[in-house]
Amino acid sequence: MDLNLYVWRQKDKDSQGRLEQYKAYDISPDMSFLEMLDVVNERLIKEGKEPIAFDHDCREGICGMCSQVINGVPHGPQEKTTVCQLHMRHFKDGDTIYIEPWRARAFPVIKDLIVDRSALDRIIQAGGYISVHTGGVPDGNAILISKKDADTAMDAAQCIGCGACVAACPNGSAMLFTAAKVSHLASLPQGRVEAAKRVCMMTEQMLKEGFGNCSNHYECEAACPKGIKVSFIAKLNREFIKAQF
Amino acid sequence: MILDGKIPSGPINEKWDRHRQNLKLVNPANKRKYTIIVVGTGLAGASAAASLAELGYNVEAFCYQDSARRAHSIAAQGGINAAKNYPNDGDSIYRLFYDTVKGGDFRAREANVYRLAQVSVNIIDQCVAQGVPFARDYAGYLDNRSFGGAQLSRTFYARGQTGQQLLLGAYQALSRQVYLGKIRMHPRTEMLDLVIVDGEAKGIVVRDLVTGEISAYSGDAVCLCTGGYGNVFYLSTNAMGCNVTATYRAYKKGAFFANPCFTQIHPTCIPVSGEHQSKLTLMSESLRNDGRVWVPLKKGDTRHPNDIPEEERDYYLERKYPSFGNLAPRDISSRAAKEVCDEGRGVGPGGYGVYLDFADAIKRLGEDVIRQRYGNLFEMYERITGEDAYKVPMRIYPAVHYTMGGLWVDYNLESNIRGLFVLGEANFSDHGANRLGASALMQGLADGYFVIPYTIADYLAQTKPAAVKVDHPEFKKSMEDVQARIKRLLSIKGKKTVNDFHRELGKVMWEYVGMARSKEGLNIALKRIPEIREEFWQNVIVPGSGNELNQELEKAGRVADFLEFAELMAIDALHREESCGGHFRVEHQMPDGEAKRDDENFCYVAAWQYKGDDKAPELHKEPLVFENVKLAIRSYK
Amino acid sequence: MRFVENPVGKKIAMSVTGFLLLAFLFIHLIGNSTIYLGPDGINTYAKGLHSLPPVVWTFRIVMLIIFALHIYFGIKVTLENRQAKPNGYAISKNINSTLSSRTMIWTGLIVLAFVVYHLLHFTLQVTQPHFITSKNLDYLGRPDVFKMIVLSFQRIGITLIYAIGLLSLMLHLTHGIQSLMQTVGLNNERFMPKFRLFGLIIAVFLLVAYLSIPTVVLTGVLKA
Structure with a gap:
């Protein structure tokens, strides 16, 4: 199939970017979306043009590196799927596709479709962990955790840190990302000890990084490739209220 | 030269404890005077960086991804082994040790493997304390599952995302130290050279992948935790960015590369769908717990799999290996798949695929149980192939997955270059010629959490802190070399893209240095690789400049190193005139097609020394001495 | 960091003030509904209410503060989000996201404008100088609130203003109610759809209940 692409091109952080039109020819439905871009890039290089820069690494939907807004939806039209796992069989011959980078003040564009997501790292650094040293810990089975709690923690811990929630949020809020980590650790007895401090530190860091506030649009949940639920935001809110007492 | 692995004396179960007693310590007040460079932030790198920083050392950590959390350890699905014996099914440290040595086809260093089995139990405790959400049973205890190459359940797991959860645990520990100022994190920064001063590793040269700036960092020791080189095959289950550059650059600076031909082909990957394919996707081996592997009995049977009656199916793993069946080790399962496909009984487009069928398991356990166990894998399969594996058997085929070879290290994980430590998949590891499932995560974390914090102190205690600074001429020279190479790559302006060359190299490697190797084939590879390399340096096109984010330039540098490294692999494969584990030489097989090891002549680690671009590398041997296990034919029948 | 500067703290402030305003809507509705008892109903209620100035004024000041806080945080949050x-x-x-969730600031500002009008209209009575309740007493000498209301809503223009104000309020509450449940942490996966429905029902109920008064007047069911 042939496709008509509009891709965001931006030389570097300080340049003005714009959408440019490209054609993709002979795309097989078995290709992944990124393989389609590979094909376009190979052609651009051979034509002496600069290829489209985009972040990607594992290409199996787990590293969280790929980050493209396809036709207005972070990670594209397929539910619970990262761009790298999106396959071209979901498009038709002649389709027009808009490809843009994540957009939020806290995610400045570095080049083309690549943005700087280090703000998410700094949210984790502010408290997204249990302060345990290597060594000197009790036996794994000394801490009993109900299956329900372990499952809830795992549901939240699945977050791949791609930032699609921020990209989808009309307010550029990182609430779902923050809530996933807060909920993961707060669901486990080991994580309760620091729960109050953690939720305060992480939400404050979110503000410092220039993310917006959550106003419960829930666009994040729709965009999340791991299907992380906004009920974890409610849990974060609960944790925050608990932390006040 | 005969290499000394510095294996401590004494009974195997006391070696590590005794050794730790003998290692020198750095006193707490002095630790803050030392700086350690850690390259790579996967399980080994992140756990090492965090543990070292916790002890008080200053750590400079580097990764090429935009965040430490994205290292490829994250993609490990199935689980992590530990000799906890929670299920009471007869596991012990010795048994995990034995299974690993046997699984590695007796080409691993006994003492290292025993230590690995010993600390495996600490890893689980550590990860639980960090909040890794391992699966629990209804009473709240840790749950276990079985895995290929073992007859008991010793694998801990967190749904199908164990690697991710373990890595996030280590990443969080690392993040905590970043917050405390003990780790300086350098994401989007790629190591391009190792700097050696007076025979000791004292720093690295890196390229800032955003600005293109080349800079140097000095330290008192360097830890390479840069993973494996599976991408030399172009198509592998490794992430797109995985590369050999860091370890290969160290090799060119004098570090020995050990057993480069030991590569693991994973049996359960999604088959290739076409030329456009950029990488292969692995399906967790845990699928083999409930799935049955089969191909049609008849050649070229193009019927729909559900229309092929039971008696016309060949469940070849169950037939050939009755006691292990579908759980036969990876190398054996992979080769068996290749065999049946070579016979013309493969399925799917191109005939390179076998069925992994869940119909029986669904009948026995119900679709819900299967969905609970493997739901995310089935979803992933459907996303990629568009097929519903609850209704149609999956199609799988082997793919390059892990590389057992790596830089040679001694018992302290120190390479032959003083001050250069190599951890995780990047070292030649504890896995011998083949790695068992759920053991890579174990090794990465063992090295990072529980080995390096002890052994590095012994080296540091013998060095003066911050003795070398980046103004040393060696740094300047190294930076100039790196810059010259980048300039050269950019100046070629040829006609073929980096990917064209990489793909070409991959085809040669898969064909001749892949699952089954022959003298003839390896010689073809040794002829073809330099040809491709030569053309690369004449005809590659790398657009853009060096002073900006330039992904083609990054790739070009990596592929240039693969093009040299591939030759080393082929040389090693050619020299090892035996079949063992992942290394199968068609000349050396049993009458029934099983691997034929040659313990008489090849029971050693082959460590290669770089002698110059135009000279053959020199082979050094570390003899493998087995005092605690009997060398036996590795039978899984 | 102060509670109200924290991103979650701000939202909780929005929710709590929003909840109190919602509670006021119900109290106000009970008061309004005395109109269905005829002039005796609402005029008695109005007189009773105004016979206790300290209570009325305390209530008014508290409501004013709550309302001001809700507006302040609403605008602040919106500007930060933009x-x-x-x-x-x-x-x-x-x-x-829904029309309701995306238009919170606009429906909020319309409601604000409407409240200002409503106060000028019925409380300060500056929009209709020809009918001041303190000068128009009923047969028992009470300010004739009933007549004021009926005369007002007989005019289609005024009813239209009220309809717009109340529709905005409904839209605001459709998102606001379920949103406040989420923000104070009462939500979970199971309750989420119930809270959404609950929010919608309350919003529609308030619209219907409040709008019923101008409607019955305009349609001539209720006459002076």
Whole structure:
């Protein structure tokens, strides 16, 4: 199939970017979306043009590196799927596709479709962990955790840190990302000890990084490739209220 | 030269404890005077960086991804082994040790493997304390599952995302130290050279992948935790960015590369769908717990799999290996798949695929149980192939997955270059010629959490802190070399893209240095690789400049190193005139097609020394001495 | 960091003030509904209410503060959010957000304008100088609130203003009620759809209940 692409091109952080039109020819439905871009890039290089820069690494939907807004939806039209796992069989011959980078003040564009997501790292650094040293810990089975709690923690811990929630949020809020980590650790007895401090530190860091506030649009949940639920935001809110007492 | 692995004396179960007693310590007040460079932030790198920083050392950590959390350890699905014996099914440290040595086809260093089995139990405790959400049973205890190459359940797991959860645990520990100022994190920064001063590793040269700036960092020791080189095959289950550059650059600076031909082909990957394919996707081996592997009995049977009656199916793993069946080790399962496909009984487009069928398991356990166990894998399969594996058997085929070879290290994980430590998949590891499932995560974390914090102190205690600074001429020279190479790559302006060359190299490697190797084939590879390399340096096109984010330039540098490294692999494969584990030489097989090891002549680690671009590398041997296990034919029948 | 500066703290402030305003809507509705008892109903209620000035004024001041806080945080949060998302997408698609959730600031500001009008209209009575209740007493000498209301709503223009104000309020509450449940942490996966429905029901109920008064007047069911 042939496709008509509009891709965001931006030389570097300080340049003005714009959408440019490209054609993709002979795309097989078995290709992944990124393989389609590979094909376009190979052609651009051979034509002496600069290829489209985009972040990607594992290409199996787990590293969280790929980050493209396809036709207005972070990670594209397929539910619970990262761009790298999106396959071209979901498009038709002649389709027009808009490809843009994540957009939020806290995610400045570095080049083309690549943005700087280090703000998410700094949210984790502010408290997204249990302060345990290597060594000197009790036996794994000394801490009993109900299956329900372990499952809830795992549901939240699945977050791949791609930032699609921020990209989808009309307010550029990182609430779902923050809530996933807060909920993961707060669901486990080991994580309760620091729960109050953690939720305060992480939400404050979110503000410092220039993310917006959550106003419960829930666009994040729709965009999340791991299907992380906004009920974890409610849990974060609960944790925050608990932390006040 | 005969290499000394510095294996401590004494009974195997006391070696590590005794050794730790003998290692020198750095006193707490002095630790803050030392700086350690850690390259790579996967399980080994992140756990090492965090543990070292916790002890008080200053750590400079580097990764090429935009965040430490994205290292490829994250993609490990199935689980992590530990000799906890929670299920009471007869596991012990010795048994995990034995299974690993046997699984590695007796080409691993006994003492290292025993230590690995010993600390495996600490890893689980550590990860639980960090909040890794391992699966629990209804009473709240840790749950276990079985895995290929073992007859008991010793694998801990967190749904199908164990690697991710373990890595996030280590990443969080690392993040905590970043917050405390003990780790300086350098994401989007790629190591391009190792700097050696007076025979000791004292720093690295890196390229800032955003600005293109080349800079140097000095330290008192360097830890390479840069993973494996599976991408030399172009198509592998490794992430797109995985590369050999860091370890290969160290090799060119004098570090020995050990057993480069030991590569693991994973049996359960999604088959290739076409030329456009950029990488292969692995399906967790845990699928083999409930799935049955089969191909049609008849050649070229193009019927729909559900229309092929039971008696016309060949469940070849169950037939050939009755006691292990579908759980036969990876190398054996992979080769068996290749065999049946070579016979013309493969399925799917191109005939390179076998069925992994869940119909029986669904009948026995119900679709819900299967969905609970493997739901995310089935979803992933459907996303990629568009097929519903609850209704149609999956199609799988082997793919390059892990590389057992790596830089040679001694018992302290120190390479032959003083001050250069190599951890995780990047070292030649504890896995011998083949790695068992759920053991890579174990090794990465063992090295990072529980080995390096002890052994590095012994080296540091013998060095003066911050003795070398980046103004040393060696740094300047190294930076100039790196810059010259980048300039050269950019100046070629040829006609073929980096990917064209990489793909070409991959085809040669898969064909001749892949699952089954022959003298003839390896010689073809040794002829073809330099040809491709030569053309690369004449005809590659790398657009853009060096002073900006330039992904083609990054790739070009990596592929240039693969093009040299591939030759080393082929040389090693050619020299090892035996079949063992992942290394199968068609000349050396049993009458029934099983691997034929040659313990008489090849029971050693082959460590290669770089002698110059135009000279053959020199082979050094570390003899493998087995005092605690009997060398036996590795039978899984 | 102070509670009200924290991103979650701000939202909780919005929710709590929003909840109190919602509670006021119910109290106010009970008061209003005395109109169905005829002039005796609402005029008695109005007189009773105004016979206790300290209570009335305390109540008014508290409500004013709550309302001001709600507006303050609403505007602050909106401005911060716009700043956090300076550029939109060439193609924008909404999957989970609703008209109601996306227009909170606008429906809120319309409600504010409406409240100002409503106060000028019925409390300060400056929009209709020809009918001041303190000068128009009923047969028992009470300010004739009933007549004021009926005369007002007989005019289609005024009824229209009320309809717009109340519709905005409904839209605001449709998102506001379920949103406040989420923000104070009462939500979970199971309750989420119930809270959404609950929010919608309350919003529609308040619209219908409040709008019923101008409607019955305009349709001539209720006459002076």
